[in-house]
Amino acid sequence: MFVSRKISESTVRRLSHYLRSLEGFPDIGGTVSSEELAARGQTTAAQVRKDLSHFGSFGKRGLGYSVDQLRDRLRSILGVDRSWRVALVGAGRIGLALFEYPAFRSRGYDCVAIFDSDPEKIGQAWADQVVRSPDEFEKVINELDVELVILALPADGAQEMAMRAVDAGVQGILNFAPIRLNVPPEVPVEDVNLVMELEALSFQITQGEQDA
């Protein structure tokens, strides 16, 4: 019914997935059943209904969910019905890839500052942005009201910048550095660890072969 405490990580991932499916629906004004949504997300209809039920009941029995309504509701639940002010820390290949990732800006994640400690890079123009020195970090974060920080730098600098981001009042961190960041529990961190993903893959392949 109400927004109960503790929505699990897996539920959130599925919600994000449902939203992605709904965005693929051209059918304006139509409806979608939990069954259809499940088919697109390799989960079950019951799981879809359970996930959605944590936030209220916005389906119609016998009919399903209004695509438009559900999409709007999911956007609001996931916090993407607004825009976020993001700073990118690390102007390497990964930083560049993210900066130019189309889905990034199109979903309201506005990159308003870029930092890198490499003197070669400081001052470089990236689209409408200029790469800044980390010396300016706190000042810029405050002046531009940055809410999210993306850490796309090597492991050794990541912990320090995470701390500085938290102290500067940032609300969340997307971390690409392959270390576990030590931050206060009230600041959410999401990790993207490419090595871990590859290892999960080779694990599954290796295991699969052992079974055969």
Added chain:
Amino acid sequence: MFVSRKISESTVRRLSHYLRSLEGFPDIGGTVSSEELAARGQTTAAQVRKDLSHFGSFGKRGLGYSVDQLRDRLRSILGVDRSWRVALVGAGRIGLALFEYPAFRSRGYDCVAIFDSDPEKIGQAWADQVVRSPDEFEKVINELDVELVILALPADGAQEMAMRAVDAGVQGILNFAPIRLNVPPEVPVEDVNLVMELEALSFQITQGEQDA
């Protein structure tokens, strides 16, 4: 004891994390306790022991685990005690970032081919590689014995290339395209979805504020 069926996704992620921690240990010949390992991975000592116990018992009571031995064992479990032949599909920003990611090659993931459908890109040299046309895909995958494919292309081309990869005999797929791939269950797929990560982050921030 023995490698039992069905190791959970979360266990695999933790194993990968333990390995990362152990690689940071300069201490050659030393030992490490489940307690220490847990502290580095924001989990508990009992969890570490349970995770490891799925694959045998390679600790010494009263002493802990031999760093060297455990590291080797984890490498073997995760399948990174060997090298993997990888093809990159999509020579955009994300593809480039991955191609140049140092941890990539250093862990035995050898990129042996790059494909892109953009005629502008075909023929470009990337380090020791040349970007190839997807027309050559099946031929090259077979000739070079490619085992893993990294899909770093837009959503609309991803499903087709996934299918072609599976038909060509590829054993696993790392997917950066924001769609759920439809492949036979015996071919493992790992998804890296940047939008999903950002949404998980904004969800947590939004939720946190509602509680306060």
Added chain:
DNA sequence: TTACTTTTGTGAAGAATTTCACAATACAGT
């Protein structure tokens, strides 16, 4: 050898998540 300390490996308990199953309800057709 014996006592003491440490830390593993693991059954059992507890917690969390997923699936089941069905009453409630919404609409369509007649």
Added chain:
DNA sequence: ACTGTATTGTGAAATTCTTCACAAAAGTAA
């Protein structure tokens, strides 16, 4: 209005994952 069909919302059951707690080592020191 009534019958039939579809589909939600949700307790309860089943399953999976995590934590607890402690006996079984393994080393150390006297």
